[in-house]
Amino acid sequence: MDKLILSFNDFKKSKKIVVQNEKFNFECDQDDIVKGADLFFSFEANKYDDIINVVGQIKGSMTFECSRCLTSFEQNVDMGFECSWTKEEFEFDILKEIKETVFLNIPAQPLCKKDCKGLCQYCGNNKNIKDCFCEQNRIDEFVAEKWSKIKKLKI
Ligand SMILES: [Zn+2]
Numbered sequence: 001m002d003k004l005i006l007s008f009n010d011f012k013k014s015k016k017i018v019v020q021n022e023k024f025n026f027e028c029d030q031d032d033i034v035k036g037a038d039l040f041f042s043f044e045a046n047k048y049d050d051i052i053n054v055v056g057q058i059k060g061s062m063t064f065e066c067s068r069c070l071t072s073f074e075q076n077v078d079m080g081f082e083c084s085w086t087k088e089e090f091e092f093d094i095l096k097e098i099k100e101t102v103f104l105n106i107p108a109q110p111l112c113k114k115d116c117k118g119l120c121q122y123c124g125n126n127k128n129i130k131d132c133f134c135e136q137n138r139i140d141e142f143v144a145e146k147w148s149k150i151k152k153l154k155i
């Protein structure tokens, strides 16, 4: 489904349209962050005299790439949306609104967990899985080098 256009004509028989758990494709140009999406929407659209009001929910899951350790992880999605349009506008693409809602909720820097330790800047090891001692070794090397210079100066 690419579009879901509702117009005032759709409300001739009934003043209410209900859609439940409809799957939709979500693609965006932030594919370095968003690795996948499995999303569904539900909504209730009500027509009042000159206005149609939509209240809905987007559920499912999205796969993001952690900005620190670059591991893909899945996150549950549960977000609401609301939109309305008037008789002058006549019709409205609800799917566009739904996709925009998802888009606006994409974290700028997703984290697989709050305290993700990230990758080691020296060896690339994922520090969540195991520790490496690169940083400590660098400090030790640095200190050893300093000492050797000081010793040389004394001689
Ligand atoms: Zn992470």
Ligand SMILES: [Zn+2]
Pocket (backbone or CB within 6 Å): 120, 121, 122, 123, 124, 125, 132, 133, 134, 135
């Ligand atoms: Zn390391």
